[in-house]
Structure formats: structure tokens, C-alpha cells
Amino acid sequence: MRFQAASDQALLVYLGEEIGAAAHERVVQLLRLLQQEPIAWLRNIQPAYCSLLITFDATVVDHPEVQAKLSEYESRAEKIPVGKARLVELPVCYGGEFGPDLDDVATQRGLQPEKLVELHFARTYRAYFLGFAPGFAYLGDLAEEIAPPRLETPRREVAAGSVGIAGRQTAVYPLATPGGWRLIGRTPLEIFRKDRDPMGLIAIGDHVRFRPITRAEFLAARRA
Amino acid sequence: MSLLVVESAGMQTTVQDFGREGFGVLGVSASGAADAVALRLGNLLLENKPGMPALEMTLTGGTFLFPDGAVICLAGANFGARMDGKDLELWRPHAILPGEKVAMGATRDFARCYLCVAGGVGGVEFLGSVSTHLLSGLGGWEGRALRKGDVLQIGRLEKNIRRRKLRPGVLDTLKPEKKLRVTRGPQFDWFAEEARRTLAGGEFLVSEESNRMGLRLDGPRLATRVKAEMISEGTPAGAIQVTPSGQAIILFVEQQTTGGYPKIANVIGADLHCVGQLRPRDTIRFEEVSLEAARELWIEQQKLLGSEERLFA
Numbered sequence: 001m002r003f004q005a006a007s008d009q010a011l012l013v014y015l016g017e018e019i020g021a022a023a024h025e026r027v028v029q030l031l032r033l034l035q036q037e038p039i040a041w042l043r044n045i046q047p048a049y050c051s052l053l054i055t056f057d058a059t060v061v062d063h064p065e066v067q068a069k070l071s072e073y074e075s076r077a078e079k080i081p082v083g084k085a086r087l088v089e090l091p092v093c094y095g096g097e098f099g100p101d102l103d104d105v106a107t108q109r110g111l112q113p114e115k116l117v118e119l120h121f122a123r124t125y126r127a128y129f130l131g132f133a134p135g136f137a138y139l140g141d142l143a144e145e146i147a148p149p150r151l152e153t154p155r156r157e158v159a160a161g162s163v164g165i166a167g168r169q170t171a172v173y174p175l176a177t178p179g180g181w182r183l184i185g186r187t188p189l190e191i192f193r194k195d196r197d198p199m200g201l202i203a204i205g206d207h208v209r210f211r212p213i214t215r216a217e218f219l220a221a222r223r224a
Numbered sequence: 225m226s227l228l229v230v231e232s233a234g235m236q237t238t239v240q241d242f243g244r245e246g247f248g249v250l251g252v253s254a255s256g257a258a259d260a261v262a263l264r265l266g267n268l269l270l271e272n273k274p275g276m277p278a279l280e281m282t283l284t285g286g287t288f289l290f291p292d293g294a295v296i297c298l299a300g301a302n303f304g305a306r307m308d309g310k311d312l313e314l315w316r317p318h319a320i321l322p323g324e325k326v327a328m329g330a331t332r333d334f335a336r337c338y339l340c341v342a343g344g345v346g347g348v349e350f351l352g353s354v355s356t357h358l359l360s361g362l363g364g365w366e367g368r369a370l371r372k373g374d375v376l377q378i379g380r381l382e383k384n385i386r387r388r389k390l391r392p393g394v395l396d397t398l399k400p401e402k403k404l405r406v407t408r409g410p411q412f413d414w415f416a417e418e419a420r421r422t423l424a425g426g427e428f429l430v431s432e433e434s435n436r437m438g439l440r441l442d443g444p445r446l447a448t449r450v451k452a453e454m455i456s457e458g459t460p461a462g463a464i465q466v467t468p469s470g471q472a473i474i475l476f477v478e479q480q481t482t483g484g485y486p487k488i489a490n491v492i493g494a495d496l497h498c499v500g501q502l503r504p505r506d507t508i509r510f511e512e513v514s515l516e517a518a519r520e521l522w523i524e525q526q527k528l529l530g531s532e533e534r535l536f537a
Contacts, residue, residue, distance in 0.1 A: 004410045007490035008518035010460040012410050019455055031249065046248035046458025048482050053248070053458025058493065058519050059526050130251030131456075131482040133360045137251075138456075138482075175360050194350055194362060204249060 001074055003067050009043075009058040011066050013074075016050035019140065019168075023050035024128055028205045029077040030070075036080075039069065047204055048129050085126075085207040090172065090187045092121070092163050092210045093218035098186035105148045105165070105182050119143045120184065120210060125170060127206040135174030135192030135200035139208050142168045154180035161187045163210070174200065188213075188221035226292035228345070230374040234286035234303075234328065239345055239364035239376075240338075242275035243477065244353035248458060253479050255355040255363070258336050258436060258500030259300050261398050264529055266299030266340035268536075269388050270317055274529075276344035276379075277354045279370070281337045283503065285328025286370070288339070293322040294378055295342040295385045301334035301501060315395065317342070317385050334400055334501035343379015358436065359478060389537045397528065400501035403509045405494070407518050409464060409487035411454065419446040423464075423488055423510055428472065432504045436478040439502060445470030448486055456484040462491030462499065464510075474499055492518040494525045 002014040015030065016023025027047050034045060041060040046053040056066050094117045095102045106113040125139035142165055150166045155178060158164070162173045164181025173179055174192035187210075192200050202208060213221070230237075240263065243256020257263040257280055264274040279288075285303035290296075298305050298314050305312040305328045312318050312326065314337075320326060328337070339345075347354035347364045356364025365376060412420070422444045431440040446466045459465065463475045465485040474491060475483070476499060489510060491499055502508065513521075528534055 005407065005515055006410050006458075006487070007460040007462060008407050008492045008515055008522060010458075010490075012457060017455075044246050044248045044254075046481050048457045049455050051455075051457045053460065055245070055248075055460060059523050062519060063515060129482060130249065132251060132480050134250060134252045134357075134362065177359055200250065 001071065003070075005063050006053060010053055010055045011063055011070070012051055012053050013070055014051045015074075019049045019128075021126065024126065025082055026077070027052060029080040029082060030074055031204070032080050033073050033077045037073075085205055086203070087124075087207045087209065088202055089209045089211055090189060090201075091213040091217070091221065092185040092187050093213050093215055094120075094185035096215065098218070099163070099184040101182035102184040105146065105184065108148065109146055111146070116146050116184070117212060119146050120165070120170065121212055125208045127202050127204055127208055129204050130200070130202075133173075133175055133177050135202070136171055137200075137202040137204075137206075137208070139170045140168055142170050144168070148182050150180040151182065154178050158183065159186065161189065161191065163187060172202075186218070188218050225346070225377045226290070226294060226380050228294070228341070228376045228378045229289040229291060230370050230372055230376070231287040231289055231325065232372055233370040233374070234281045235284045236282040237286055237370040238280050238356035238358065239277050239347040240280040240355050241277040241353055243355045244351045247351050248481050251481050252351060252357075253477065253481050254461065255357045255436075255478050256353065257338065257355075258477055259338070259400070259497045260500075261497040261529065262300035262336070263338050263340070265315065265390065265535070266297045266338045268532075269297045269299070269315065269390070270295060270340055270342040270385060271388070272340065272342060272344060276340070277347050278338045278340040278345055281328065281339065283335060284330045285337055287325055287327040289323075289325045290320045291323060293324070294320045296320055296326065297340045299338045299340060301337045302332045303328040303330070303337045304332060315390055317388065331503070335503045336500055341378045342385055346377035357478060390535060391537045394528075394535055398497075398525075400498040401495065402498070402502070402506060403511055404498060405492045405513045405518065405521070406464065406489035406510050407492060407513060407515050409489045411486035412488055414448045414450040414486045415466075415488050416447050416449040419448070419488065422446060424512060427507050427509055430502050430504050430506045430508060434502070434504055436476055438476050438479060439474040439499065441472040441474070441508070446472055446488060454484050454486055456482045459483040459487070460490055462493075462496050463487045464489045464491070476500075492521060494518070494521040
């Protein structure tokens with residue numbers, strides 16, 4: 001456990017120094033404990049791969065006090081049961097109009113598009129954290145063989161449900177937003193709806209799998 | 225309910241309150257007023273709750289018709305507001321008679337002007353705030369900036385507004401500065417000695433590519449000496465992150481909640497409202513202060529903003 005002041009009102013807590021399940025499980029455990037036993041001066045928690053950014057009410061506490069309290073929480077956090085992660089399955093129609101970058105990425109990596117798709121849906125991904133836009137989950141780890149760089153120029157608008165890949169990560173765009181990830185398919189499911197509880201289909205710590213569907217199945221699911 | 229009709233909207237006018245802090249786990253940034261100090265004072269002058277939703281205008285203001293009348297207060301930048309040919313002074317309540325229009329032009333000083341209304345401005349709530357989140361199209365008025373023809377609901381007057389006035393000196397104390405005080409960022413040590421000196425002594429230019437998500441800075445480049453790839457982590461409001469090309473970006477109210485660029489410094493809480501008043505092409509500087517000093521400045525500012533006796537005559 002390592003602490004680092006991030007601003008006059010925020011402290012970074014590092015629970016590991018690399019991306020992977022071990023550090024991330026500690027992040028989720030500490031997050032769960034902080035949610036179970038909320039602290040009055042804690043204003044916001046921003047979890048990531050192996051850290052949590054804690055924003056606090058600086059009129060009440062200072063960095064050393066926050067650090068002491070979080071050390072005490074962390075010493076108890078390892079006893080928090082992680083449980084079996086929830087499995088979220090997302091149907092995806094790959095390629096064509098829904099995955100405009102599929103062929104390009106496949107060509108760059110010297111793969112058949114079908115092979116790239118297979119490498120994408122063969123894995124179970126971990127939802128490391130949410131960011132960018134409401135409901136946008138950073139899923140990892142994408143197979144090294146298909147990990148592409150981001151687009152040089154992001155698209156001004158990416159359709160909701162688009163499945164993108166960038167680096168060792170994949171994600172589903174929950175809302176129509178700008179986006180710089182390479183698009184390889186689309187899910188007919190509504191990833192984020194503000195009138196639903198929970199609003200987002202994917203939460204931190206979830207396991208996520210993709211299941212290939214045909215265009216006809218996609219359209220049928222959209223009509224349903 | 226009374227109405228407000230948008231006859232022209234201005235460059236980017238959105239409904240904003242104090243935002244929705246506390247949803248980092250969902251990946252949602254706080255959003256809210258770019259200059260929360262101006263919003264608070266504008267509301268308090270109307271005896272509203274300090275965080276009541278208001279219209280936040282950017283660089284140019286709009287023209288608004290009040291078919292049912294209203295009491296309003298303009299706070300922040302001076303957009304040359306007029307009603308019926310008369311100038312409307314900033315920082316004081318004005319009665320608008322039914323059918324009157326308030327018209328604004330381009331800014332004469334800072335970036336953002338707030339049109340606060342007694343009883344507040346209506347909007348759709350998302351995660352406990354009606355603040356507009358432009359990127360995701362949520363909150364506020366249809367999740368977007370206002371357009372000509374929009375008709376918003378505003379609060380109805382329930383009591384007579386006292387002619388409240390700010391005490392002399394309050395606005396001087398809270399004036400938006402172009403020298404921003406910062407504390408060291410979490411990757412300060414990643415930067416070369418020269419970059420640290422440049423940050424402390426250099427002048428930066430606010431780029432045209434600046435918005436509520438972040439302000440890009442032109443001018444000197446800041447080089448890192450560590451070439452390691454950073455693992456993405458949570459980013460605080462006011463973080464000054466540096467892209468691989470050496471360009472500094474100040475993350476702002478509608479920022480992404482995580483980021484993978486090293487952060488050399490962070491604007492202190494007491495100066496965040498100044499960031500909201502920066503215009504493209506403004507020249508800015510940074511001054512490093514200790515965490516302890518930053519915290520004292522924040523506590524002092526919060527005390528002032530929370531004290532009716534110190535704020536109002």
C-alpha cells in the first residue's frame with residue numbers, strides 16, 4: 001500500500017503497481033468496505049486498475065488523517081469476501097456496418113477478420129473500472145495479438161452499443177459519444193439507461209463475455 | 225411555474241448547479257458550474273439556496289424573454305446585459321416585469337456569466353443534480369446547450385426579495401486570477417528539472433480547444449525524464465496532465481474520471497473557480513504552494529462563502 005497526494009483535497013491509494021487480477025481484487029475489496037462503512041468526510045472514490053483516488057472534505061481532515069483512516073480500512077479489507085464475480089453476457093454482431101474497423105485491425109495484425117473476432121469472444125474479461133462516460137467499463141485483458149492503438153483522430157460520434165478495442169482493453173460505448181477506440185461490432189443491448197436500476201449493465205468487478213450473433217439476430221433483438 | 229423563453233442562446237449556455245460529486249465508481253464526473261463561486265453569490269443575492277440551478281453562459285450571452293416576469297441576478301463575467309435599453313448591473317437583484325427581455329452580448333472580461341433566477345431554473349435531474357453533462361447528453365435542459373426557441377421553467381416568486389448587496393471587498397477577495405496556485409501532482413518526479421522550472425516560471429496560453437472537460441495550454445512543452453508507460457488512475461479536478469507531446473491540459477468539471485497521462489501539478493481548490501473564468505488566448509502562470517497552504521486557503525474561502533455577515537452589507 002502506497003499513498004500519494006494528488007491534490008489539496010485528494011489522495012491516491014496504490015494497492016499494486018501493475019495491471020492484473022491481484023491488485024484489482026484489493027481495489028474492489030477496499031471499495032466494498034468503504035461502501036459498507038461510509039466515512040462522512042469522503043466526497044468521492046475513483047477506482048482504477050490498481051489504485052483508488054479518494055477525494056475528501058479538506059475543511060474537516062488533512063492528508064495524514066485520511067491516510068491513517070485508509071490504512072486502518074485496508075488492514076480489514078482483505079477479509080472482505082470478494083465472492084464469485086457476476087457474469088454479464090453481451091451478444092455482439094461483429095463486422096460490417098457495426099464494426100467499421102474490424103477489417104483494418106485484422107489486416108494490420110495479419111489476421112483473418114474471423115480469427116480476430118474469435119480471439120475477442122474467446123475470453124472472459126474483468127471490468128476494471130468505469131470512466132470516460134456514464135456506464136463505460138474498461139474491460140481487460142484483450143489478447144495481445146489483437147491489441148491495436150487508438151485511432152489517430154477520434155470519431156465525432158460513435159453509436160451506442162458499439163464494441164471497441166484499444167491497447168489491451170475492450171469496451172462497449174454505452175451512449176452516443178465521441179470515441180477513439182477501434183470499432184469491431186455492436187451489441188443490441190442498452191448498456192446504460194438512466195431510467196433503469198441499475199443504470200449500467202456492467203459494474204466494477206464484473207466478468208464480461210461476448211457472444212457472436214448474426215445481423216438478423218441483432219435486428220430482432222433491437223425490435224424486441 | 226413561470227417561463228423563460230430563449231430568443232437567442234449565446235455560444236454555449238447550459239443549466240448548471242453544484243454538480244453531482246460522488247459517482248466516480250460509476251465513471252461519472254461531477255460536472256456543475258465552471259465558476260461555483262459566482263453561481264453561489266448570484267444565488268445568495270436572490271436568497272436562493274447557494275447551489276440552485278442557473279444558466280451558465282460562455283463568452284457570449286443570449287437574449288431571454290420572461291413572459292411572466294422574474295427576479296434575476298447576473299454573476300461572474302460582464303456580458304453587457306441590458307433590459308429595455310438600460311444596463312443591468314452585475315451582482316445585484318433586478319426585477320424583470322412580465323414580457324421584458326434581458327439581452328447580452330460578448331464578454332468584456334472573463335469567460336462565464338451566470339443568470340440566476342429567484343426560485344431557480346428548471347431542468348432534468350440525473351444522479352441528484354440538474355447540471356448538464358454535455359458529453360453524455362444527460363441532465364439539465366435535454367442534456368444539451370440551449371437553442372433558440374427553448375422554453376424553460378423558472379421558479380415562481382414566493383416572497384419579496386430584499387435588495388441585498390455584497391460588502392465592499394468581497395469581489396476583490398474572490399476575483400478570478402490568471403496566476404493559478406498549484407500543488408505538486410502525483411507524477412511530479414517524472415518530469416525533468418527543466419519542465420519543473422518551466423511550470424514555475426513560464427507563461428502558458430489557453431488554447432481555443434478548451435471546454436468544460438479540459439483546457440489545453442499552448443506555450444512551453446513539459447518533458448518527462450521517465451519514459452515508462454503510466455497505468456491509468458483516477459484524476460482530480462484541476463489536475464494538470466501532460467500529453468506525450470509535452471502539452472499541458474488542465475482537467476476540468478466535465479473531465480474523464482480516469483486518465484493515463486502523468487500529472488505534474490494540480491490547481492488548488494481555492495483557485496478552481498478561476499479556471500472557469502479563463503478565456504481562449506488568456507495568458508496564465510502557475511505558482512507552487514504547499515498542501516498545507518492550499519488547505520488553509522480553501523478553509524478560509526469556505527468560511528467566507530459560508531458567512532452571510534461577511535458577504536452581505
